[in-house]
Amino acid sequence: MKAWRLLAVGDHRLVEVPLPSVGDRDVLVKVKVVQASVTDSEVLKGLSATPSSRLIPKWLAEGRPVQRGHEYCGEVVEAGKGVISLRVGDRVSSPSRVYCGSCKRCVAGRFSECLSPHHIGGDIPGAFAEYMSIAEWGVVKMPTVLTDNEIATLQSLCSCVSSVHSAGIAMGDSVVILGQGAMGLGILQAARLAGAGQLIAVARRPETLALSRKLGAYETINTREVDVVSEVLRLTDGIGADVVFDAAGGNTAYGLSGFQTVAQAFRMVRSGGKVVQTATLDAAMELDVVSMRARAISYVFPEPASISSMELAALWMATGRIEVKSQITHVLHGLDRLPEAIDITENKAKYGAISAAQVVV
Numbered sequence: 377m378k379a380w381r382l383l384a385v386g387d388h389r390l391v392e393v394p395l396p397s398v399g400d401r402d403v404l405v406k407v408k409v410v411q412a413s414v415t416d417s418e419v420l421k422g423l424s425a426t427p428s429s430r431l432i433p434k435w436l437a438e439g440r441p442v443q444r445g446h447e448y449c450g451e452v453v454e455a456g457k458g459v460i461s462l463r464v465g466d467r468v469s470s471p472s473r474v475y476c477g478s479c480k481r482c483v484a485g486r487f488s489e490c491l492s493p494h495h496i497g498g499d500i501p502g503a504f505a506e507y508m509s510i511a512e513w514g515v516v517k518m519p520t521v522l523t524d525n526e527i528a529t530l531q532s533l534c535s536c537v538s539s540v541h542s543a544g545i546a547m548g549d550s551v552v553i554l555g556q557g558a559m560g561l562g563i564l565q566a567a568r569l570a571g572a573g574q575l576i577a578v579a580r581r582p583e584t585l586a587l588s589r590k591l592g593a594y595e596t597i598n599t600r601e602v603d604v605v606s607e608v609l610r611l612t613d614g615i616g617a618d619v620v621f622d623a624a625g626g627n628t629a630y631g632l633s634g635f636q637t638v639a640q641a642f643r644m645v646r647s648g649g650k651v652v653q654t655a656t657l658d659a660a661m662e663l664d665v666v667s668m669r670a671r672a673i674s675y676v677f678p679e680p681a682s683i684s685s686m687e688l689a690a691l692w693m694a695t696g697r698i699e700v701k702s703q704i705t706h707v708l709h710g711l712d713r714l715p716e717a718i719d720i721t722e723n724k725a726k727y728g729a730i731s732a733a734q735v736v737v
């Protein structure tokens with residue numbers, strides 16, 4: 377089969393490799409649509425700081441295959457003889473982590489706390505390929521009404537569902553979402569379903585804010601036009617928001633805000649409120665813990681996306697309560713066009729893209 381393999385940092389090649397082996401409890405999945413995440417781009421350039429990405433230089437040195445890609449829609453084409461929940465022909469997608477199933481926390485049923493989770497595109501060769509092999513408990517069977525393109529967006533969407541779940545939004549809470557990329561728009565829609573009251577979307581591109589209004593934001597703030605902290609305080613009668621999501625922080629090389637939006641979040645949250653760190657930050661940062669303690673602010677890091685959060689995201693999408701079609705702005709055909717898709721994902725504003733570019737394999 378054809379697969380994109382990282383041979384060294386900066387050396388990403390489409391090569392011919394053997395089909396992956398399929399264990400008794402595994403399924404062989406034919407990749408139908410895949411999209412590149414910002415994390416994939418960072419890993420290919422050696423810039424990612426996530427714990428799983430830090431292992432990649434070691435794997436490259438050991439000659440272990442590094443095959444990225446974790447946002448996909450696939451179809452089961454072969455099932456191991458012990459597989460009970462899936463059949464050939466089922467369409468599937470996955471959260472980015474697959475729990476091990478055998479550690480102390482997994483045995484206790486606490487899968488989100490798995491001591492040795494496997495990462496798709498890391499420990500498990502990923503979806504930048506024609507086929508991938510994965511344990512049956514690592515995939516979710518998809519509703520038939522969803523298109524392949526919609527299904528490929530579900531990995532990031534289920535992380536949004538996990539973020540909103542971790543935030544513990546109470547009915548009527550005022551919610552601010554900093555950043556309106558795929559994650560911000562997903563959080564916006566999930567927070568609305570979770571009972572948010574005032575729903576304020578913040579971004580710097582007018583075209584994304586128009587989409588935010590269409591998808592349920594009651595107020596939008598363009599950071600290029602006004603001071604975002606003052607505006608949120610004005611909209612909340614000087615109190616601040618109950619919950620603020622940072623869905624914009626991260627590497628400035630990819631159009632993200634660095635630590636700027638984290639700092640803004642702490643200035644616009646009410647005393648006793650929550651700041652939820654959805655965006656992945658790429659370095660250590662200083663926090664004003666004196667103020668956080670005095671104002672009783674919670675800084676929440678979302679639980680990892682799970683099978684149940686993906687099932688819920690798929691259900692919400694299948695029943696029309698979450699919409700992603702308008703975010704799928706760039707679809708390329710052929711696995712060989714992955715580098716173009718990565719370029720679009722890295723430069724969304726330049727290409728007028730909202731979400732990651734997709735590749736139909």
Ligand SMILES: [Zn+2]
Pocket residue numbers: 475476477478479480481482483489490491492493
């Ligand atoms: Zn485990």
